[in-house]
Amino acid sequence: MNRTIELIKTIYEIKQLEDFEEPQIALAGRSNVGKSSLINCLAGRKGLAKISSKPGKTRSLNYYRVEPDGFFLVDLPGYGYAKCSKAERAKWAKLIEAYIQGNTQLKAVAVLLDSRLTPQKLDLELTSYLKSLGIPVIPVLTKSDKPKQRDRAKIQNQWKDILQQDKAPLCFSSKTGMGEAKLWDILAAHAAL
Numbered sequence: 001m002n003r004t005i006e007l008i009k010t011i012y013e014i015k016q017l018e019d020f021e022e023p024q025i026a027l028a029g030r031s032n033v034g035k036s037s038l039i040n041c042l043a044g045r046k047g048l049a050k051i052s053s054k055p056g057k058t059r060s061l062n063y064y065r066v067e068p069d070g071f072f073l074v075d076l077p078g079y080g081y082a083k084c085s086k087a088e089r090a091k092w093a094k095l096i097e098a099y100i101q102g103n104t105q106l107k108a109v110a111v112l113l114d115s116r117l118t119p120q121k122l123d124l125e126l127t128s129y130l131k132s133l134g135i136p137v138i139p140v141l142t143k144s145d146k147p148k149q150r151d152r153a154k155i156q157n158q159w160k161d162i163l164q165q166d167k168a169p170l171c172f173s174s175k176t177g178m179g180e181a182k183l184w185d186i187l188a189a190h191a192a193l
């Protein structure tokens with residue numbers, strides 16, 4: 001299926017949050033994990049989400065409408081950027097929490113994980129937080145063109161054990177397109193539940 005993605009709303013503060021009727025899948029991950037690149041890859045065009053050479057730049061929450069399915073992909077602000085202040089970090093955490101909690105249209109959160117790194121504390125915190133709320137986690141290993149196959153399999157198994165899911169996380173690369181079609185299938189299936 002040929003899908004299009006269109007940015008329909010960007011917000012920076014809790015008071016700008018809106019209750020949409022459409023099913024939503026959020027995209028979350030540490031800054032620099034490759035989230036903007038993944039969105040651009042899914043969109044099939046380069047400039048939709050800004051790719052930052054400097055990590056920590058994407059600080060807004062962006063709603064994208066996916067057609068023809070009609071669900072939203074919601075790009076959450078990247079977390080874990082070391083160089084931002086405590087106050088700023090707390091503000092983003094509150095925004096993410098406010099978005100997630102009580103959002104009946106949120107069907108799942110795709111958590112982007114860097115395939116080159118062992119499981120990171122903030123990723124573990126996020127996945128257990130989502131689990132505690134009963135929100136399905138779709139783990140996606142980004143930059144999967146980078147590690148050797150053996151190392152990739154190792155990190156896949158680590159995450160499979162941590163998340164206690166039947167299947168290993170999807171390996172994805174916005175550079176090569178690895179996992180793209182499969183990711184679309186998974187996102188659309190969750191949005192349709």
Ligand code: GDP
Nearest residue numbers: 031032033034035036037051052143173174175
């Ligand atoms: P964001 O901060 O999560 O939005 O991350 P970006 O999409 O801006 O990417 C951060 C850096 O990782 C950039 O230098 C990208 O070129 C690089 N990157 C993103 N995706 C991939 C990928 O699939 N493979 C490789 N090798 N590099 C990637």
